[in-house]
Amino acid sequence: MSVSYENSKIVYQGIKDAGITSLSALPETWLGLLLQQADRDPDVRLIQVAKEEEAIGIAAGAYFAGERHILLMQNHGFLAAINGIVSLAQLYSVPLCMLVALRGHWGEPYPWHTRGGIVTEGVLRALNIPFEYARDPKDVGRQIREAYALSQSSLSPVALLLTRDLMEEAL
Amino acid sequence: MKRAECIAMLYPELGDKPVVTIMGACAQELYDLGHQENFFYLQHAMGLASSIGLGLALALPHHKIVVLDGDGSVLMNLGTFATLARYRPSNLVHVIFDNGSLLSTGGFDSHTTSGITDLAGIARAAGIEHVSACDSVMTFGEAMVEAFARNALSVIVAKVAAVGPNHYGMDLHLPENAFRFKRWIAGRTASAGR
Helix, strand or coil, X not given: CCECHHHHXXXXXXXXXXXXXXXXXXXXXXXXXXXXXXXXXXXXXXXXXXXXXXXXXXXXXXXXXXXXXEEEEEHHHHHHCHHHHHHHHHHHCXXXXXXXXXXXXXXXXXXXXXHHHHHHHHHHHHCXXXXXXXXXXXXXXXXXXXXXXXXXXXXXXXXXXXXXXXXXXXX | CCHHHHHHHHHHHXXXXXXXXXXXXXXXXXXXXXXXXXXXXXXXXXCCHHHHHHHHHHHCCCCCEEEEEEHHHHHCCXXXXXXXXXXXXXXXXXXXXXXXXXXXXXXXXXXXXXXCCCHHHHHXXXXXXXXXXXXXXXXXXXXXXXXXXXXXXXXXXXECCCCCCCCCCCCCXXXXXXXXXXXXXXXXXXXXXX
8 A cells, every 4th residue: 555646745735725834744655745745845834843742833933933844643642632722722712723634544464553543533522523535536626725714713723634535546 | 040030031022023922920920010912821622732833924924923932732733843844934032941841730850850851952863953041040041032033943952940930810811812913923924924
């Protein structure tokens, strides 16, 4: 199985169409082609972090400064960032638009991803974070714009879950 | 030296700079000198003050950004030194008040107590070029003057006594602080460009 080059391009174009100018991320397999495009894009600032919780702080700083920022992370990184999400973003009404690679879910062959995959939706619900699944390249651009819009209007974290259907090449 | 003395010395320099503080004593001591709209107090999410500072610094290259951090907080996010070193925001001054204590939660020793862990050494080894370690008000003041004059990332680790204010409380709701801080920046960037 390999990451879909075509769909990675479509997701990146969706990010661009949402007017995003800065992006914080921790690299992971499904996000690799997206991050390569961001790295080459002179109109987008890419900030790679050592651990995903840092990105919550960086996103808050970018928001205070008036930048249109999104976060890219794996769902295990989302799980690692929860205190920042709760005690910075939610506590202070700071919007976060998170694109989260949903590893360890339907079709997952690797055992190490599965616990995180299975609990992700339940944790999002427990945290009252609105989320959608991105499965179809025809819809993902609109879904990114909508996720960003809701994060800004609600002043809260919003998650778009990037699924296997979208991010991997069909067999 | 006391952290409150250091903050009092800095205070006159903070009128036109976005400032991010950590929770507890550090936030209270700055607030007690007189709140300004360019102060953001991170009253939880320990470790992320310098990450907020990085996000601000990269987006606002013409503003000097000041982060007032502490040993307990920075120990929760040591990766921040590596991320700061990688992006080297030339307009960020990261001050760490190291009192060797988790003062706000009962004064338990932190890992920096008695010099076991050297935060300035960690910052240098992470790849940050300009790191100062100070243990007197005089050397702290000199390090701050240099940091404000320097067009490069500065980290200042100030060894301070484990003492804090005798009261806590602000007439400022947390989201209100965030909204007003953002508006202050918007006003500055609209009038002067970034």
